[in-house]
Amino acid sequence: MKSPFRDQVKTAMKLENKEFSVQVRSDDAKEAFAAFLEKRAADFAKTRKSATAA
Amino acid sequence: MNEIVTERSESVLRVELNRPAKRNAMTANMYVTLAEAFIEAAKDERTRVVLWHGAGDSFCAGNDLEDFLNNPPGPGDSPQAQLMNALVDFDKPIVVAVQGAAIGGGTTMLTHCDFVYAGESAKFRMPFIDLAVVPEFGSSCSVPASIGHIRAAELILLGLPFDAKRAAELGLVTQVIPDQTFSRSRPKRPGSWRRSRPARCKPVRDS
Numbered sequence: 001m002k003s004p005f006r007d008q009v010k011t012a013m014k015l016e017n018k019e020f021s022v023q024v025r026s027d028d029a030k031e032a033f034a035a036f037l038e039k040r041a042a043d044f045a046k047t048r049k050s051a052t053a054a
Numbered sequence: 055m056n057e058i059v060t061e062r063s064e065s066v067l068r069v070e071l072n073r074p075a076k077r078n079a080m081t082a083n084m085y086v087t088l089a090e091a092f093i094e095a096a097k098d099e100r101t102r103v104v105l106w107h108g109a110g111d112s113f114c115a116g117n118d119l120e121d122f123l124n125n126p127p128g129p130g131d132s133p134q135a136q137l138m139n140a141l142v143d144f145d146k147p148i149v150v151a152v153q154g155a156a157i158g159g160g161t162t163m164l165t166h167c168d169f170v171y172a173g174e175s176a177k178f179r180m181p182f183i184d185l186a187v188v189p190e191f192g193s194s195c196s197v198p199a200s201i202g203h204i205r206a207a208e209l210i211l212l213g214l215p216f217d218a219k220r221a222a223e224l225g226l227v228t229q230v231i232p233d234q235t236f237s238r239s240r241p242k243r244p245g246s247w248r249r250s251r252p253a254r255c256k257p258v259r260d261s
Binding site: 003031 | 058119120123126127128129130132134136139141142146164184185186187189190191192193194195199241
């Protein structure tokens with residue numbers, strides 16, 4: 001029941017983990033996590049501005 | 055206090071996420087300990103089935119954000135990856151009882167289990183898009199494989215919350231149990247799990 005998907009799931013996990021490890025360190029993620037912890041809406045315009053300025 | 059509690063009764067290994075004050079949000083240490091519990095259970099011939107549940111009001115609220123932000127996972131053998139691999143490789147039936155919140159990893163981990171019994175007030179969500187990260191636990195594959203791309207897109211790309219009834223309609227939950235009769239440590243058919251024969255289950259689950 002699982003073998004047809006196991007390799008696909010493992011491949012997906014590797015891709016996800018690689019991408020996740022980059023994204024979690026991004027300005028967007030930092031803003032999203034800060035907003036979540038501060039119980040407010042995320043302001044991605046702020047991160048876009050800083051990316052443009054850089 | 056142990057944040058992952060394991061207890062074997064005859065052939066059933068009970069695994070409890072035991073951090074109820076934080077809705078069983080997972081720390082790096084919990085991921086590693088849980089991975090070790092599954093790896094050990096896979097080797098232990100006395101264990102035929104794992105019964106997994108959370109202490110308190112929730113199953114699992116996903117990552118503990120404070121711990122997570124202090125130790126964000128890298129692309130390699132992170133604590134999260136250790137649990138992912140242990141779960142995907144586990145070759146015995148996993149029965150899960152879900153009550154309250156099952157958020158992020160609390161939902162995606164369920165897609166690697168065999169029987170998911172949910173209390174009727176259980177709430178599910180995969181909010182990765184709102185946190186500006188991609189899904190994890192292989193859910194970009196396991197969720198569409200389970201419920202189809204169109205339905206998965208709504209849950210993953212929009213991060214919409216859904217309840218136990220909807221989860222059962224989608225095929226992410228085996229059965230919804232009324233809250234009054236829901237028992238997280240004895241969800242359903244305990245006799246059947248105890249009688250399960252590894253020699254019969256393994257090749258079927260593994261095939």
